[in-house]
Ligand code: OGA
């Protein structure tokens with residue numbers, strides 16, 4: 200019996216069989232170049248095992264249709280800094296405990312600064328491959344690094360993502376090594392980096408207050424002292440580029456992961472893609488014009504002894520539009536130990552995490568695929 204191709208249901212083995220193997224060298228150069236060279240099928244290297252593929256069941260199930268796009272808590276920074284502070288601090292604490300994510304509006308970063316950051320990232324990825332490739336370095340600690348997938352030297356299955364990583368703090372040390380093309384990249388990205396750093400400090404201060412670690416009426420000098428470590432803290436910016444993908448249902452832009460630091464401030468464009476793991480389901484984070492998505496990282500979960508949650512998230516791709524995001528990851532200085540704050544542990548709430556530093560995180564991810572919350576799990580005390 201012959202079947203018309205239109206009604207053949209592909210089983211997973213078939214899906215894999217009709218995709219080509221690409222020579223290793225070809226996918227090491229990134230998905231942008233792969234697309235530029237013309238691509239109609241997804242190469243095998245990018246096909247995720249069925250259990251990890253982006254099931255779209257949420258959107259297909261009539262019981263949850265319409266609810267699949269999660270309305271994240273919205274925090275208004277202008278309110279947080281005004282007379283409604285104590286009320287907003289409660290909403291902030293709720294968001295950090297229940298979602299690990301929130302959208303920040305009225306954050307004070309000018310629209311212009313945000314637009315330019317998005318545009319310059321786009322123009323960087325639009326450069327000729329040779330120009331981008333100047334920054335393709337395997338060393339995870341390099342201050343500037345262009346790369347693809349998640350950890351391209353150790354990932355067995357690749358992600359549909361290219362990225363540019365910029366170390367930002369202290370800025371004068373790193374700025375001279377940032378890409379010199381596009382010509383305005385250094386100026387635009389350093390302005391954006393400084394503004395997000397300031398925003399991070401403002402948010403950290405509020406978060407410390409929401410935890411009772413600093414007090415509302417605490418002397419200014421005492422507050423400053425506590426925040427000083429964060430002022431000197433590490434900052435890394437990552438511009439992510441997800442080109443349209445010929446078979447988006449078979450791959451991921453980023454695998455489920457949690458971020459390592461205290462807070463990540465994420466700028467997304469108007470293309471959906473980000474999903475967070477909330478109450479056993481994957482839920483899309485709707486882009487909100489000019490809002491910044493903020494999420495808790497592993498270090499803040501450790502610091503709060505588990506009260507605030509570092510939540511798994513992942514990125515889906517689509518076949519139509521490219522997507523750009525810029526993540527700014529903030530933590531303490533690289534050589535600092537992160538440990539549960541003495542103010543949040545007591546007899547009833549004993550220390551639940553081991554002390555950890557950035558070095559041990561880097562050692563960990565350079566030997567393993569940094570999937571899920573493996574690193575955080577490895578820091579948990581089991582007693
Ligand atoms: C990240 C991240 C999400 C996105 O860079 O860690 O989760 O939407 N990015 O690109």
Ligand code: NI
Nearest residue numbers: 456457458512
């Ligand atoms: Ni992330």
